[in-house]
Amino acid sequence: MNRRQFLEASALTPLATLLPGAVSAASAAELPFGPSYVRDLARNLASKPFAPPEEKVPDALKDLTYDQYRSIRFLPERAAWRSEKLPFEVQFFHRGFFYKNRVDIYEVAGGRAVPIRYRRDDFAFGDNIGQVPDADLGFAGFRIHAPINRPDYYDEVCAFLGASYFRAVAKGETYGLSARGLSIDTGESKGEEFPFFKAFWLEKPAPGATSVVVHALLDSKSATASYRFTIRPGAPTVFDVEMSLYPRIELQHAGLAPMTSMFFFGPNDRHDVDDFRPAVHDSDGLAVFNGKGEQLWRPLNNPRDLQASTFNDLNPRGFGLMQRERNFFAYEDIESRFERRPSLWVEPIGDWGEGSVVLFEIPTKEEVHDNIAAFWRPKTALQAKSENNYTYRLHWGPDAPKPNSLARFTRTGVGARGDDSKLFVLEIVGDGLKAVDPNKVRGAVSADKSEIKNVVTQPNPETGGWRLSFQCAVKDAPIELRAILMQGEQPISEVWVYRWAP
Known part of the structure; x- marks a missing residue:
């Protein structure tokens, strides 16, 4: 299992087993849904002991190979909102392979939250997969489609799958780096903790809407959190993120707005590389626009030993992992098309106080591994039983918004x-x-x-x-x-x- 697969393989569990008054997707009940609903769930969940998640799946899904899992396809004609010809559609990921974790998903409309039921007949299964029962299996995640490249076709715009990972593309791009909801103890000797999204609420868009809203509940041994994502596809694709974080214990090493990427080699770093391509990477540098108005550019490396870099700051204006090289001939890869991979820029909304942008570069000998991580770490530990609110904007696209005219x-x-x-x-x-x-x-x-x-x-x-x-x-x-x-x-x-x- 590579690093990305490991990070994406944390487990989820139905809400009904943890939260009084909440229901799992097995229930047909509707619940009132308001602006503070998921935030209240996160606050309530943080006051209770952490319950280890469960990965139980039917026998037919326990030991799938990569190819077997890829043969399980959601039927596009069954996509949520397709029959109503709305500007967005939602397709769902099946559980299995590294994605045994259950996610409960709800549709929100008219102030009510209704569970979206798993139905076996919404999926096509490969020939080498055993009989899957038509039971309440929940989902592994979901992806949102919209007509981003041309008006008559709904392209995949973003996907939420595994742990607290999600990723998106802008017009004309293909998937590359990933964002995360939260990182805890990344790079620490005691080992990293992997928070996970437990449930999602998808607000049904109005006809002609240019954005769609997704709510998420996150859980882990050390903290819970709620998220509200307002997603606007385009060039770039923009996520407005409202986050409320509730530590169960003091968080010394929390990572906010974290992202992970891959840098294998490039013109600055070709140690022991024997490859026909000039460069292989999803991102080629970390950009920082700090609170003093200074713009920094830090090219990435594939080091021989783990490298950690810290950029101390007060009220950062933005940071992100960029893919600045957009020329095909810089990569010469017809299949991977690294020149089409998105950059991801974090724009804090409001003051984030003292802290640092942290960059980790991890040695790798293969391009399948995500070996780059970056995030914002507050200087002061986040206290147990506290509420910590952050708002930020994620820009997925060919580059960061240019703050000024500097070359x-x-x-x-x-x-x-x-x-x-x-x-x-x-x-x-x-x-x-x-x-x-x-x-x-x-x-x-x-x-x-x-x-x-x-x-x-x-x-x-x-x-x-x-x-x-x-x-x-x-x-x-x-x-x-x-x-x-x-x-x-x-x-x-x-x-x-x-x-x-x-």
Whole structure:
């Protein structure tokens, strides 16, 4: 099992076993549903001892292979809201394989929540799967479809499947990195805890609606939480997220707005790589727009040892894992189409206080593993029995919303210059570079414990931008590097920050 499969394989359990007054999808009862309904459930659940989730499935679903699970298909003609020709449709994932966990799903309409029943006949099963009973199995998750690319076809826009994972695409894109509801103890020696979505409530959209609302209840040993996602497909696809978090115990290492991605290799990092492709990654860098108004760009690595980077901040303006390289010839992969993978930008709404953007880079020898994680970690521990409210916006698309006119780093290339020296070649593009005085442009480069030599800046006629190159002695690695393009004493680019480690 790879890292992504493990993270997505946590278990869920019906609401009726944990919450007084709540019903599972087995019940036909309707419940009044208001704005605070799921938040009240989360608060109530946090006051009770954690009940370990259950994974029991029928014998026919216990030991499915990957191919067997993929042969189970939800029938598109049975999609929720299809017969009413609404602007959104919902299809459901079957339980089995790594997704044995039960999720209860409800439709909300007219102020009432009605369970969506599992029906065996809504699925087509492969020839090698045994008899599945027509019982109340619940679901593993769901996906939302909408006419995002053309008006006559409902494309898959987003999916919620496994643990607290979800992902989305914008117009013209394919799936890549994932978001999560919450991370706990990521990177800690005692091991990570994996919260999971227990139930969802889908608000039925009105005819002509441009957004759809999804509510979610999260549970784990250490905390519960409620979420309200307002999802607007397009270019980009945007999620407005309202989160209320209720720790059962003091949370020293909570990760808010977490995301996971894959970086196998690229022009800056080809250690022991023998591959016909120039690069393989879902994301190529971490971007941060901090509370001081400074924009940072941190290219990703596939390190030989686990690397953790912390960017301390006060009231961040945004951060995210980006896929800036959008040229097919940078990847040469006809099947994976990495140039179409989305970037994910987190835009905090309101003040988040003191804390840090945390980046973990994990060694991997295969591209099937998610080896990159990023999130916001509050400086102060979240207290047990407290309520913590956060609002933020997720932008899924080709790039982050540009906060200002500063030029951006688009490529980091690294090559050998002797036994103990490296040549760094950085490409910088931006509309503002067209008006600079070439005689006043310079690169400002520094390193924490190394000497920088041969700093060269020059226009790049092929990109319409500038190239900044320099040499750095790397004998005393790891080395923290920092570079910025200046016009006189005025910054004209974001700040490039990088950790060189062999």
